[in-house]
Structures are given as C-alpha cells and as structure tokens.
Amino acid sequence: xxxxxxxxxxKRGDTTFYVVGTAHVSQKSVDDVKATIDAVHPDVVCxxxxxxxxxxxxxxxxxxxLDVFKVVREGKTLYLLGHLALASYQRxxxxxxxxxxxxxxxxxxxxxxxxxxxxxxxxxxINITLRRTWRNIGLWRRxxxxxxxxxxxxxxxxxxKGVTAETVENLKEPKALSxxxxxxxxxxxxIKGPLVDERDKYLASKMRExxxxxxxxxxxxxxxxxxxxxxxxxxxxxxxxxxxIPPAALWWRIAKWLVPLVFLGILVYVxxxxxxxxxxxxxxxxxxPTSIGAGLFTALAGASPFSVGAAMLASPVARVYPLIRTxxxxxxxxxxxxxxxxxxxxxxxxxxxxxxxxxxxxxTRILIIAVxxxxxxxxxxxxxxxxLASRM
Numbered sequence: 447x448x449x450x451x452x453x454x455x456x457k458r459g460d461t462t463f464y465v466v467g468t469a470h471v472s473q474k475s476v477d478d479v480k481a482t483i484d485a486v487h488p489d490v491v492c493x494x495x496x497x498x499x500x501x502x503x504x505x506x507x508x509x510x511x512l513d514v515f516k517v518v519r520e521g522k523t524l525y526l527l528g529h530l531a532l533a534s535y536q537r538x539x540x541x542x543x544x545x546x547x548x549x550x551x552x553x554x555x556x557x558x559x560x561x562x563x564x565x566x567x568x569x570x571x572i573n574i575t576l577r578r579t580w581r582n583i584g585l586w587r588r589x590x591x592x593x594x595x596x597x598x599x600x601x602x603x604x605x606x607k608g609v610t611a612e613t614v615e616n617l618k619e620p621k622a623l624s625x626x627x628x629x630x631x632x633x634x635x636x637i638k639g640p641l642v643d644e645r646d647k648y649l650a651s652k653m654r655e656x657x658x659x660x661x662x663x664x665x666x667x668x669x670x671x672x673x674x675x676x677x678x679x680x681x682x683x684x685x686x687x688x689x690x691i692p693p694a695a696l697w698w699r700i701a702k703w704l705v706p707l708v709f710l711g712i713l714v715y716v717x718x719x720x721x722x723x724x725x726x727x728x729x730x731x732x733x734x735p736t737s738i739g740a741g742l743f744t745a746l747a748g749a750s751p752f753s754v755g756a757a758m759l760a761s762p763v764a765r766v767y768p769l770i771r772t773x774x775x776x777x778x779x780x781x782x783x784x785x786x787x788x789x790x791x792x793x794x795x796x797x798x799x800x801x802x803x804x805x806x807x808x809x810t811r812i813l814i815i816a817v818x819x820x821x822x823x824x825x826x827x828x829x830x831x832x833x834l835a836s837r838m
Contacts, residue, residue, distance in 0.1 A: 472550065
C-alpha cells in the first residue's frame with residue numbers, strides 16, 4: 447500500500463494512525479486526503495476541526511446570527527476583528543491559489559461520509575483557542591497582528607512574489623516546518639503556545655481517544671501539528687485544563703481599579719489643599735485631552751456625530767470608573783445608529799477580503815469605531831495625566 451509522502455504513520459497498541467499533514471490552501475493536500483482514505487479504508491476519520499469551524503466551512507450562513515450588540519457589550523470587539531482578519535487572510539491566499547481554505551478538511555469529511563466511515567472532529571473549539579491566544583498577547587501586539595492580516599501579511603516570507611502553490615508545498619517539508627516553528631517560537635512565543643503547542647496536545651489526545659478499539663485511523667491535520675502530535679501521542683494530557691479560559695493577569699485586574707482609585711485620591715487631595723479655580727483647572731487638565739482624544743479617534747474612524755458625542759462624554763467617566771468602557775458605550779451607540787442587517791452579516795466573508803470592505807461593512811465599521819474610541823480615550827488620558835503632572 448503506497449501512501450502519499452505527506453502521511454506520517456504512528457502506532458499505539460493495536461491501532462495504526464495514518465496522519466495526513468496538510469496545508470489548508472493546497473490542492474495537493476485535497477488529493478492526498480482522498481488517496482489516503484481510499485488506500486487505508488480506515489475505521490474512523492479524524493479531522494482538525496471543531497463544530498464551529500466545521501459549520502463555517504460547510505454552511506453559507508455562518509455569520510447569519512451574529513449579534514453585534516452582544517459582541518460590543520461583552521467587550522469582544524477587538525477579538526472579533528482579529529478573528530475576521532485571520533479568516534480573511536486565509537481566504538485571500540486560498541483565492542490566489544484557486545483553493546477554498548480548509549478544502550482538504552471538508553474533503554475528508556465528505557469522502558468518509560460517502561464510504562459510511564465515522565468522522566470525529568478532534569480540534570479544540572476555535573473560540574477557546576482564540577481567547578486563550580488573545581489573553582496571552584498585549585494590546586499593541588493585537589493591533590499590529592491584526593493590521594498585518596488585514597493589509598495582506600508580510601511579503602518577505604515569499605520574497606515579495608506572493609504565495610504560490612510551490613511555496614505552500616515547500617512549507618510542508620519537515621526541515622522547513624521545523625525552522626518555521628522554531629522561528630515562530632522565538633518571535634511570538636505567546637502566540638505559538640496556545641495556537642500550536644496546546645492544540646498539538648489536544649489533537650493527539652482526541653485522535654488517541656477516537657482510535658480506542660479501532661485498527662486503523664486516518665487523521666487530517668495541518669502539517670505544522672504533525673511533529674507535536676507525534677511527541678504527544680503517548681503522553682498524559684489534561685484536555686479540561688486546555689479548555690479553560692485563563693482570567694486576566696492579576697496585575698491588570700489590580701491596576702484596572704488601583705489606577706483610578708489613586709487618581710481619584712489625587713483629585714480629592716487637590717480639592718482639599720487648593721482653591722476652587724485651581725481644582726477646576728486640574729480637572730480640565732485631564733478631562734479635555736481625554737475627551738478630545740476619544741472624540742477625535744472616533745470621528746477619524748467615520749463614526750456618526752452621536753457616537754463622537756458619546757465618546758467625549760463617556761471617556762472621562764470611564765477613566766475613573768472601570769465598569770464603564772468608552773469603546774463599549776460608543777460601539778452600542780454606533781450599532782444603534784447603523785443597525786446591521788442579516789445581509790450585512792452574511793456579506794462579512796466577502797467584504798473582509800479588502801480593507802475597503804472592512805471599512806464599508808456596517809458590522810466591521812462598528813467594531814473599528816469601538817476600538818478606536820477606546821484607544822483614543824486611553825491616549826488622551828495619558829496626555830492629560832502628563833499635562834497634569836507638569837502643573838503640580
């Protein structure tokens with residue numbers, strides 16, 4: 447039985463695992479998946495998908511029920527923008543190669559169903575993965591990463607020639623994979639951990655579980671996961687721990703309340719030791735820059751006058767009362783004004799292919815405005831505090 451070169455064979459007890467290492471935008475990977483399933487006739491086919499990703503790949507209405515008000519209220523605007531930017535980046539590469547991103551995963555499920563072979567979705571829920579990754583990286587890294595994805599990524603990886611089928615296939619080679627993962631670990635370990643290493647463990651554990659009592663298993667996963675899964679196959683793995691969303695860092699939870707309390711303490715002190723005029727000037731010294739910063743960034747993002755006004759009013763209050771967040775207030779106001787329709791949500795996969803589409807779709811415009819409002823308020827407050835400190 448001759449198998450494609452992309453297949454790695456693993457043994458555990460009486461079970462043989464044939465792991466197809468794929469690229470998610472490769473026609474050759476699609477062909478390799480079909481050939482492997484036909485050659486092996488496995489008892490079960492495992493795919494690197496969770497229910498949410500499977501639905502997104504196989505249903506046209508993946509974004510139909512998106513509730514932008516809920517996203518804004520829960521403070522997930524930047525998180526959803528990042529999710530959309532990542533999906534957009536994959537779709538652009540797939541379009542340039544004529545392959546739908548994840549086509550080999552869909553092919554695996556459809557081929558198995560035609561042959562009445564059970565299918566197991568073995569990946570961790572994408573929302574858990576992204577949230578764990580999100581918690582691992584700071585605000586500036588989030589913004590720069592998202593900008594890189596929206597604007598088309600780094601051309602240096604392809605010598606400025608764009609992504610080609612040959613480039614994709616070369617990245618599946620063991621040496622290239624090892625070098626890429628090593629460099630990723632050095633450059634952005636906070637991203638590689640939850641996005642690659644943790645999922646290696648999760649995929650290996652779920653694949654091992656799916657293979658219990660089976661003779662042969664075909665697993666279809668991204669080639670970058672194969673080395674890690676090979677190492678983790680016989681290791682004890684706590685999947686429950688990998689599914690937990692870690693709380694915000696302790697220092698951040700403390701700072702979120704401590705900074706406003708210290709600032710309020712300073713204002714109270716100034717009120718006690720100075721006259722009314724001095725106190726009023728002290729208040730204006732941070733209120734004006736905070737309001738202007740929030741209003742200016744909100745306006746530059748193309749928000750309505752109502753949202754600009756909301757940003758200017760909410761930002762000073764939000765700086766001293768953490769339960770109020772400028773981005774959330776502005777996002778809700780803008781969402782009320784724009785009222786995204788079901789059609790707007792359904793257009794997201796297409797609109798997010800370009801920066802113009804990101805800007806024009808009401809859903810992504812709301813998210814951009816909310817993020818800009820919060821960023822403007824933060825920068826304005828920093829200017830105000832600096833101005834205040836220079837006066838004291």
